[in-house]
Amino acid sequence: MSRMLQRYKDGERMNHWFIALMFVLAGLSGLAFFHPALFFLSNLFGGGPWTRILHPFLGVLMFVAFLGLFLKLWRENVVTAADREWRQHMGDMLRGNKADLPPVGKYNFGQKAVFWLMALSLIVLLVTGLMFWRPYFAPSFAIGTLRIAVLLHAVAAVVLIVATIVHVYAAIWVKGTVRAMTRGTVSEEWAKVNHPLWHREMTQGK
Numbered sequence: 001m002s003r004m005l006q007r008y009k010d011g012e013r014m015n016h017w018f019i020a021l022m023f024v025l026a027g028l029s030g031l032a033f034f035h036p037a038l039f040f041l042s043n044l045f046g047g048g049p050w051t052r053i054l055h056p057f058l059g060v061l062m063f064v065a066f067l068g069l070f071l072k073l074w075r076e077n078v079v080t081a082a083d084r085e086w087r088q089h090m091g092d093m094l095r096g097n098k099a100d101l102p103p104v105g106k107y108n109f110g111q112k113a114v115f116w117l118m119a120l121s122l123i124v125l126l127v128t129g130l131m132f133w134r135p136y137f138a139p140s141f142a143i144g145t146l147r148i149a150v151l152l153h154a155v156a157a158v159v160l161i162v163a164t165i166v167h168v169y170a171a172i173w174v175k176g177t178v179r180a181m182t183r184g185t186v187s188e189e190w191a192k193v194n195h196p197l198w199h200r201e202m203t204q205g206k
């Protein structure tokens with residue numbers, strides 16, 4: 001069996017799974033208000049009024065938790081010239097021709113794109129959500145402004161949900177990735193194949 005490399009610390013993993021939990025709870029409570037056909041979801045939170053009370057707090061908790069992970073990982077997600085070259089070879093990645101891909105560091109272009117989409121959609125969700133949070137901030141805005149805020153909130157939620165579906169699918173699709181977030185470690189083989197520059201960085205001098 002190949003040697004294991006540390007990819008995430010305990011604190012980072014707990015932070016990540018707290019975000020995932022808040023994403024599910026804020027998502028389900030938000031969808032309950034998205035369309036009458038989904039209102040039955042409010043039963044999970046103790047009915048309509050409780051869902052309405054809890055949803056903004058769950059959203060704020062998700063944002064704050066994401067901010068924690070964001071501050072730790074943003075530098076490693078900055079898109080570089082090498083990433084742009086990798087993007088040209090995205091077809092090879094999807095066909096499984098990993099040998100033809102330019103070497104990448106800790107994250108590949110796809111992961112970085114998802115990371116920034118998550119960050120952007122969460123900022124839009126926070127700002128717009130705060131704007132129409134009754135009774136606190138909504139009275140400070142004109143109704144026309146609030147309507148635009150509600151629309152942007154829904155668009156950002158769809159973007160976040162789609163980005164997260166892609167994120168989870170990719171994590172399961174690339175074998176050996178999920179354990180990075182469950183155990184904190186990945187096999188050296190996994191690192192060599194998927195993130196060769198990170199592998200070199202981790203094993204240099206060892």
Ligand code: HEM
Pocket residue numbers: 007016019020023066069073077107111112115118164167168171177178179180181
């Ligand atoms: C069941 C749901 C989820 C699963 C199975 C999952 C799985 C994973 C895995 C395996 C990694 C490590 C990837 C790697 O190191 O190459 C990861 C990283 C990460 N996940 Fe998730 N995740 C889930 C939900 C979420 C949600 C809801 C968010 C945010 C809204 C999120 C945000 C992140 C971020 C920011 C990273 C770090 C990657 C980067 O910085 O580019 N995850 N996730």
